[in-house]
Amino acid sequence: MTDLLGAIVPDHVSWAQTRDDRGGDELFPQERAVVARAVAKRRTEFAAVRWCARAALARLGVAPEPILPGVRGAPGWPAGIVGSMTHCAGYRAAAVARRGPVRTIGVDAEPAAALPDGVLDAIALPEEAAMVARLAAADPAVPWDRLLFSAKESVYKAWFPLAGTFLEFHQARLSVDAQAREFTAELLVAGPVDRFTGRWLCADGLILTAIVA
Numbered sequence: 521m522t523d524l525l526g527a528i529v530p531d532h533v534s535w536a537q538t539r540d541d542r543g544g545d546e547l548f549p550q551e552r553a554v555v556a557r558a559v560a561k562r563r564t565e566f567a568a569v570r571w572c573a574r575a576a577l578a579r580l581g582v583a584p585e586p587i588l589p590g591v592r593g594a595p596g597w598p599a600g601i602v603g604s605m606t607h608c609a610g611y612r613a614a615a616v617a618r619r620g621p622v623r624t625i626g627v628d629a630e631p632a633a634a635l636p637d638g639v640l641d642a643i644a645l646p647e648e649a650a651m652v653a654r655l656a657a658a659d660p661a662v663p664w665d666r667l668l669f670s671a672k673e674s675v676y677k678a679w680f681p682l683a684g685t686f687l688e689f690h691q692a693r694l695s696v697d698a699q700a701r702e703f704t705a706e707l708l709v710a711g712p713v714d715r716f717t718g719r720w721l722c723a724d725g726l727i728l729t730a731i732v733a
Contacts, residue, residue: 532617573605
């Protein structure tokens, strides 16, 4: 499988990905309890993304331990670790790093398909919607509306561990660089950071975005 996430995170970030539903037999009892009443799809996603997380942690020399959802579902990482997990249809991934060199990570994966009708209007600022239209006119092969959505998801995942507060879609203003495959997010609320930069990729039927800060 193409190294999708590895193409957009720096070398000091450990990552793993899979297109398979795996790891179900490796869940800790505490993790099994979290999804005991969940539908089968949720259980397989939960297990596979934790398989990715533990594979990435192992490359940092971190022994396996439960990764339980905490406040607002954010994963509880081992001491001294920051990270992010993501899953969508046919893809699961995780990225982790030592706290210190890295303060926070946010990654997101989405199908490389246009957003359903009405979603862009719900998530985009007027200037972002105009940007998406310009990008789509220049390169219709990339679903730019979906890329904006994914980038905003990565922004939230990077923001929450630092701020401990929810971030609405309209509380970050994004600009996308099509040539450099990068994006910048300006945070429009007071908090521990006022800007994130990230990278994006459209390949193998997927959109991936990542922030490492």
